[in-house]
């Protein structure tokens with residue numbers, strides 16, 4: 270029992286230390302997610318100011334600060350809180366003999382680094398696409414995912430407005446997906462993580478970038494705005510455009526839907542009027558059935 274306590278403590282204080290050292294620039298720059306997230310956010314925000322898609326939307330849009338807080342909450346504060354629990358799980362799995370190497374399906378270690386990274390990116394993205402579909406499919410999961418869909422004015426920071434329970438759903442699926450297929454993260458995985466943050470920010474930003482013919486591969490702000498549409502099209506009431514970084518899964522599984530590109534469509538979900546608007550209300554939402 271004691272080792273689980275130690276595993277919890279090590280990960281918890283280790284993550285606090287790591288975060289603090291990141292703030293002080295005392296970690297390698299390419300693993301500094303704290304300042305990395307801020308740098309990407311500032312760049313995308315400046316792009317929103319120079320090239321706004323919805324010209325009438327203000328630079329500090331509705332819920333800008335709420336979403337700004339969510340960025341740090343989900344990325345750092347909650348990561349610290351949950352790190353101990355995830356580490357206990359890792360110790361448990363090692364105990365019963367499931368280690369990274371016993372699971373690996375494909376051995377990518379002999380491939381060039383960039384191929385490893387591309388494979389890792391594609392697998393990670395597909396697992397997240399699938400998780401996202403499930404978040405929409407089942408009512409008890411949708412209740413949490415509604416936090417992300419409660420955004421009423423779209424901007425880059427909306428990317429990281431989501432219920433902390435989503436970390437709990439995504440993380441094990443991502444870890445298992447990657448472990449089972451390629452045996453773990455490649456060494457330079459940070460490149461993929463930073464690219465995913467940048468793409469996610471752009472997908473939510475008030476900037477119209479559609480990547481030309483590459484739109485069938487990469488997700489984009491037009492496609493993702495329709496993911497947030499309030500009035501879902503007939504026959505697709507379980508959602509559309511589930512893509513995270515890549516749009517290709519939606520084209521393959523025919524969940525794609527982009528009827529027009531004005532950027533003016535109403536976003537949200539039916540019944541949002543009674544949904545908690547502030548951080549603390551949203552922190553505890555999703556547990557138990559709503560009153561009708």
Ligand SMILES: [Zn+2]
Nearest residue numbers: 401405414496
């Ligand atoms: Zn969604």
Ligand SMILES: [Zn+2]
Nearest residue numbers: 417428473493
């Ligand atoms: Zn979104």
